[in-house]
Amino acid sequence: MKKAIDVQAAVAIASLEAIAAKTQGTFGVGGVMLDSFGSVLQAVHNNVIRNGLVYDPTAHGERQLIDWYYAQSAKGRALPPPHEITIVTSLDPCCMCAGAILAGGFNVVVAANDRQAGVNHEGDGSFTALPEGLREQARATFAYPAVLGSSSYARTAIGATPPPFFIGKTIAEPTQALCSLVFEATAESVTGLFDADPPREQLRDPGTLPPEHPIVRALKRTCPDALTYRCTPQRPDAGLAPYLQHAARRDRAQGGPGDAVVLLDAFGNLLLRCHGQRSQSAIRTAFMECTRAYAQLRYKLMEGATPAQQDEVRQYLGHPRDGTFVFAQGPGDDAAGFMNLGAYGSTMEGPLPAHNPAQFQYVLPALDEARLAELCADMPPLYRQRIGTRPMQVRDAALVAALRA
Numbered sequence: 001m002k003k004a005i006d007v008q009a010a011v012a013i014a015s016l017e018a019i020a021a022k023t024q025g026t027f028g029v030g031g032v033m034l035d036s037f038g039s040v041l042q043a044v045h046n047n048v049i050r051n052g053l054v055y056d057p058t059a060h061g062e063r064q065l066i067d068w069y070y071a072q073s074a075k076g077r078a079l080p081p082p083h084e085i086t087i088v089t090s091l092d093p094c095c096m097c098a099g100a101i102l103a104g105g106f107n108v109v110v111a112a113n114d115r116q117a118g119v120n121h122e123g124d125g126s127f128t129a130l131p132e133g134l135r136e137q138a139r140a141t142f143a144y145p146a147v148l149g150s151s152s153y154a155r156t157a158i159g160a161t162p163p164p165f166f167i168g169k170t171i172a173e174p175t176q177a178l179c180s181l182v183f184e185a186t187a188e189s190v191t192g193l194f195d196a197d198p199p200r201e202q203l204r205d206p207g208t209l210p211p212e213h214p215i216v217r218a219l220k221r222t223c224p225d226a227l228t229y230r231c232t233p234q235r236p237d238a239g240l241a242p243y244l245q246h247a248a249r250r251d252r253a254q255g256g257p258g259d260a261v262v263l264l265d266a267f268g269n270l271l272l273r274c275h276g277q278r279s280q281s282a283i284r285t286a287f288m289e290c291t292r293a294y295a296q297l298r299y300k301l302m303e304g305a306t307p308a309q310q311d312e313v314r315q316y317l318g319h320p321r322d323g324t325f326v327f328a329q330g331p332g333d334d335a336a337g338f339m340n341l342g343a344y345g346s347t348m349e350g351p352l353p354a355h356n357p358a359q360f361q362y363v364l365p366a367l368d369e370a371r372l373a374e375l376c377a378d379m380p381p382l383y384r385q386r387i388g389t390r391p392m393q394v395r396d397a398a399l400v401a402a403l404r405a
């Protein structure tokens with residue numbers, strides 16, 4: 001098994017993954033997972049974009065490594081516990097990945113800073129982007145090793161000490177610069193791929209398609225309940241309760257807390273109804289499943305299709321920013337809740353449209369509204385400014401009462 005007993009060697013592996021990601025046309029970020037001897041367990045790169053299409057908005061390196069870890073464990077492979085595992089990443093974890101790392105209890109060593117979306121966007125190791133209850137854990141497990149040099153890439157060590165198996169504990173300046181530049185070279189063009197969808201006024205109602213239409217068939221294969229519920233756009237009502245309750249029951253059966261998420265489109269049609277898969281992975285929450293399922297549904301319909309066919313898919317299955325995500329339970333200030341908020345940001349990638357300010361709705365609150373607003377206001381600039389993450393409770397009192405019952 002390949003070993004990386006110096007921070008520099010591990011970051012070099014992550015940087016090669018980042019280069020491979022750039023070549024694929026996705027965000028130039030990579031990561032590697034090591035055991036407590038420095039043995040390489042797995043190396044991956046970002047997979048958000050494949051073939052010029054959004055494949056999976058949650059496919060960041062760190063998130064994939066963590067799901068890989070849990071999938072291996074679920075298959076019976078004996079792996080060390082998360083607190084003995086170290087993820088080395090070429091870029092500061094975003095809020096989704098930071099939440100996933102903290103939920104699992106992994107260690108992380110970070111190369112490049114990310115002022116827009118990084119959990120340490122302020123660069124001082126204060127982690128004010130995190131809910132207060134998670135900051136201490138981050139300070140103890142997130143390491144930003146020193147970069148020796150005199151360029152703008154140099155930095156003093158911040159945060160945790162890199163795990164003890166590392167002999168060399170610094171990053172070489174050119175490697176740090178490479179990690180930064182590979183990401184910067186891709187950020188704008190990849191974010192632009194999230195804007196390839198038509199605006200609200202050009203969207204078409206999938207409820208008007210015949211049942212044998214390929215889009216309807218693919219939708220039904222992903223979610224048999226698709227197109228069986230419809231409400232006034234952006235106004236989920238009590239009719240949605242049985243769908244959320246059914247998913248919540250399935251979530252509990254999978255070891256989850258009764259987590260359920262529904263995606264409604266711009267016309268108020270139910271497209272997907274999801275529950276978590278916690279028995280497979282501690283970070284497979286209902287929202288992670290839902291945003292992934294929707295992206296992959298669109299991807300499979302568009303991959304290899306003609307431009308005209310792709311346009312049709314984009315018209316009937318619009319960008320989620322024109323629809324509504326309805327959570328049975330609102331985000332909490334725990335690591336999984338923070339991960340969901342982060343993954344929501346990675347799904348939107350850009351500003352919410354003015355006509356759809358209530359894109360993110362929940363039925364039952366986990367936190368009071370002011371506390372939740374505060375938590376969102378503390379998030380890095382991508383989430384609080386560019387996207388304007390703003391979860392709000394559904395307005396329908398009967399839906400709230402039905403789920404409370």
Ligand SMILES: [Zn+2]
Pocket residue numbers: 060061062063093094095096097098
């Ligand atoms: Zn991430």
